[in-house]
Every structure is written in C-alpha cells, then in structure tokens.
C-alpha cells in the first residue's frame with residue numbers, strides 16, 4: 001500500500017544524491033523483515049496455541065467479562081472434612097483474636113461449582129529438548145526485570161534498524177532516512193502499547209509482557225526523530241534561514257511532532273510514573289493523538305503509517321469500550337494486609353486465572369480526579385463463583401488509600417460499603433501457558449500478589465475436580481511482613497486446602513513473615529498442627545523447596561506410572577510481587593541442576609510484577 005501512495009515522495013527522495021535507494025522502500029522492506037521474524041516466532045509457538053485452544057471453553061474465556069447464573073442444582077455438597085484436614089472450628093475460634101468483621105468463612109469451592117467430566121490438557125514444553133540449555137541461559141537476568149531474552153530481542157530489532165538507517169545512506173548528512181525510520185516504527189509502538197495487543201495475542205503473551213519492546217522502540221523513535229530534526233535545524237542554520245524554514249506549515253507540523261515525541265519521553269520516565277501516573281497517562285494520550293495529526297501535515301509520505309497507527313489506536317479504544325462493564329461493588333477493608341477487598345457479584349465469568357482488570361471507582365469519595373483514574377488489579381477469584389469478581393487492592397498511593405478509607409466508612413444499615421465501578425478487561429495473564437498441563441506448580445507471591453495465587457490455585461482445584469488437570473502438587477509460598485496478614489485470608493486458604501482433599505492434587509501453603517511480631521502472636525500455639533498450612537518467620541529458601549517438589553513429583557510419577565499420562569510434564573513456577581522477588585526466584589530456578597530439570601520434565605517460570 002505504501003508503494004502506491006508514495007509516488008511523489010519517492011521521486012523527491014530518489015533524487016537526493018546521498019541516498020541511492022528510495023527511503024520508503026528501505027523502511028518498507030525493513031518492516032517486512034521484522035514481520036517475517038515475528039511470524040516465524042508465532043509459528044514456533046503455534047503448538048502451544050493449539051494446546052490451549054484444544055478445549056472449547058478456552059475460546060470464550062479471557063476476552064469479555066460477563067455474568068452467568070450459577071445453577072443451584074449444579075452446586076455440590078460441602079467438602080467432607082478429613083481427619084488430617086484443618087478444623088473449621090479453629091478458624092471460627094480465631095475471630096476473637098483477629099478482626100471478626102473480615103473473618104468470614106469462604107464457601108468451599110466444591111460448594112460453588114459443578115464438575116462435568118473431561119480430559120487433561122496436552123502439555124507442550126516451551127522449547128524443544130535440545131534448546132532447553134539455551135533457553136535457561138536466556139532467562140538469566142541481566143539487570144532487575146530484564147533477561148537475556150529481552151536483550152536479544154532488542155539487539156535484533158536495533159540491528160535491523162541500524163542496517164536500515166545506514167543502507168546506502170548517511171543519516172548524519174541526510175536526515176530523511178531517520179525520519180522515515182521513525183514514522184515506519186510508529187505502528188509497532190502503538191500496537192505494543194495497546195491493551196488489546198494483536199501482537200501479544202498472536203504470540204500468546206499478555207500485553208504487559210511486551211511493554212519492554214514498546215518502550216524500546218519508542219526510544220528508537222525518539223532518537224531518530226531528534227536526529228532527523230537536528231539535521232534540518234543545522235541545515236537551516238547554515239543557510240541562515242531557520243525562521244523562514246520553521247515557519248513553513250509542514251515544518252511547523254514537524255516541530256509539533258518533535259515536541260510531542262519529546263514530551264512523551266519526558267513524562268514516561270520512572271520519575272513521572274512514580275510521582276503521578278495520571279500525568280504520565282494524560283500526556284501519553286494527548287501527545288500520541290496530536291502526533292498523528294501533526295505528522296499528517298508534516299509529510300505526505302508518512303500518511304500510510306499514520307493511518308495504520310490510527311486504526312490500531314481506534315480498534316483498541318473500541319475494544320476497551322466493549323470490554324468495560326458497569327457494576328455495583330462491595331468494598332471491605334482488610335486492615336491486617338492494608339488492602340481493600342473489592343467484590344463484584346454481578347461479574348462472575350469471562351476471565352482466565354491470572355488475568356487482571358482495570359478498575360475505575362465512580363464515587364466522590366475517591367476525590368476530585370480519583371474517579372477518573374483507572375488502575376489495574378489481578379483478579380483473585382475463580383470464574384463462575386458466587387462471590388463474583390474479587391480484587392485485593394493494596395494501599396500504596398493516593399488512589400488506593402482513598403479506596404481503603406472509603407471502605408472503612410461503611411453504610412449506616414449495612415456492613416460493607418457499596419460503590420459503583422467500571423471494570424475493564426480482562427487482560428494479560430498466562431497467555432498460552434496452561435498450568436494444568438504441568439505435573440506440579442509452585443507459587444511464590446509477596447503481599448497482594450496472593451491474588452494471582454488464589455485465582456490460579458482455585459482454578460487448578462476446579463480443573464482437578466473435573467479431571468482436567470495433570471498437577472499433582474501445589475506449593476504456595478506467601479511472603480508477608482506481618483503474621484497477622486494471614487488472618488483475613490485464612491478462610492479462603494483453608495477452603496482451598498479443604499477442597500484439594502477431594503482431588504488428586506495436594507496443596508501445601510506456607511506463609512513467611514519478615515517482621516518480628518509485636519505483642520501477642522495472632523494464632524494459638526497448636527493452630528498450625530497440619531502440614532498443609534504452615535507459618536514461618538524469615539524469607540523462604542527456594543532451593544530446598546523446589547528440590548522437594550521435584551522429588552515428590554518424580555516419586556509420584558514413578559509409583560503411579562501406568563500410562564503415558566503419568567509421565568512428568570514439568571514444574572510450573574509462578575511468581576507475583578516486586579521485581580526483586582521475581583529476580584530472586586529466577587536465580588533460584590537457574591541454580592537447579594540440568595538433570596533435575598530433565599527429571600521433572602522441565603521448569604517454566606511465569607512472572608507477574610505489579611508495574612512497569
């Protein structure tokens with residue numbers, strides 16, 4: 001398309017002595033090259049997509065939130081208590097020590113779900129056996145949050161663009177080529193920055209995992225545009241006609257584009273994202289919109305690329321609107337954890353475990369602009385449950401603090417505060433990775449990262465009940481600051497353990513607290529007398545934990561090996577919390593010997609960090 005639209009520009013650009021080839025053609029072929037590599041990667045990952053979508057229910061889940069009525073007939077009997085399971089009375093007794101308001105026993109999962117029979121999902125390893133060493137190396141962290149895979153992708157992208165910049169051209173004497181590179185990279189910047197990310201969808205990866213590339217290409221565009229502009233400024237200064245040139249409408253539009261790109265960069269820095277996320281978002285939306293209009297007037301040849309960006313942006317806006325639900329929510333403060341539990345009963349389906357939504361609270365209690373803000377939170381409940389969509393929002397900044405304060409001021413005749421919310425999503429999550437296809441799963445979560453673990457473990461229990469899971473062991477490690485953090489989550493965690501008894505999957509939960517307790521320990525001495533739930537001071541030592549899970553998994557496979565199905569199909573490690581936690585888990589997994597990895601069928605780490 002760009003070829004036909006660029007006839008006039010091609011004539012002018014091909015007439016330039018410094019450039020022997022047409023700039024439009026060079027950047028066009030550059031993008032074709034990038035797309036070929038991209039589709040090759042998609043092709044390599046295709047077996048995983050097939051594995052994920054082999055089950056019909058997967059086609060509908062993870063795209064749009066909805067409400068389904070949970071049939072009363074479908075609800076099963078309460079899970080029977082076994083001798084080695086936790087006593088429910090213990091939990092109720094605790095209400096005298098803890099916050100009785102928050103200590104509401106959860107309904108057991110088996111009470112909430114129906115279990116039609118089905119088959120286990122196929123397991124597709126992330127790479128062919130011969131490449132596992134390379135992949136292990138690639139997962140190593142270079143700097144916090146950045147692995148060698150990230151580095152390799154960025155290096156390849158940069159290499160291709162450098163070739164494109166210097167191919168029969170000298171960007172230092174002829175600034176045109178860099179302008180072309182900048183504009184031709186914009187569709188990638190837009191596509192990778194959208195929540196409804198087509199590239200992520202094809203790769204089977206959440207949009208947030210590709211954010212590093214959005215930023216990286218954005219920086220390439222920034223450098224290209226600034227060098228392109230400086231080249232022209234220099235030329236105009238040499239002929240002493242800067243004012244005359246900049247006053248020309250197309251150059252004024254170019255200057256506006258330059259200001260937009262520089263503003264985008266300036267307000268995207270970590271300083272602004274931390275200081276005011278609202279300023280970061282507002283400048284992003286404003287600059288990206290003005291930029292497209294300015295570029296339309298700057299250079300005719302840029303138009304096809306601008307139209308592509310506009311289409312990507314508009315599709316994203318339409319999908320965001322289509323994915324937004326207006327609902328009533330109940331908010332409740334969980335003091336021990338310093339977070340607000342948001343419960344939306346009228347949205348109870350449509351997401352996949354591990355996904356997040358973006359929440360807007362329409363209430364004057366959120367402050368003057370608080371109600372306009374939209375914040376991402378991981379869904380912590382299981383689909384088709386009676387409590388609906390549940391979020392746990394940690395009090396960290398102004399918005400989450402307003403939410404917490406509002407939750408504390410409950411209504412006159414009701415226990416919990418009701419608010420109106422706009423929920424957008426679901427987004428992100430595990431992509432094409434199917435936890436139920438692994439032999440074992442370890443979750444390492446910090447603070448409010450428990451949301452990720454509760455939704456995924458409950459989902460695994462449900463799948464195990466339906467005979468749709470291969471997972472035999474689940475080890476959940478929750479790192480909190482204070483042991484009392486466990487109190488409000490205890491009903492849910494014990495319900496999970498209780499439900500797992502009905503399945504062929506063993507669930508073990510250990511809570512690590514990192515601060516010394518002040519005053520009375522919140523649990524009676526004999527409370528943790530069963531191995532399924534434990535509490536321990538300090539930080540977890542992941543190496544022995546991983547070794548133990550591998551041992552159990554391998555032993556189980558050997559003892560029960562009656563069919564192919566019983567072969568070990570790998571260990572899934574999910575980590576959710578600060579970047580430092582994710583980095584340390586990656587390092588611990590990396591230290592495991594190769595034979596151990598092979599024994600268990602490979603190890604895959606999935607990380608969810610609350611920010612970028």
Ligand SMILES: Cc1cc2nc3c(=O)[nH]c(=O)nc-3n(C[C@H](O)[C@H](O)[C@H](O)COP(=O)(O)OP(=O)(O)OC[C@H]3O[C@@H](n4cnc5c(N)ncnc54)[C@H](O)[C@@H]3O)c2cc1C
Nearest residue numbers: 274277374375376377378393394397398399400448610611
């Ligand atoms: C994919 C994802 C899932 C998350 N899930 C959870 C969860 O389940 N529970 C939980 O407690 N927290 C979660 N968070 C973090 C949560 O979104 C932020 O803590 C919250 O938005 C902070 O808002 P604030 O105004 O109170 O704090 P601020 O002080 O304004 O922000 C603190 C930090 O949060 C980030 N942040 C702020 N606003 C936004 C926004 N609109 N979008 C993205 N990041 C923002 C910024 O990096 C900022 O540095 C998640 C974040 C992401 C990206």
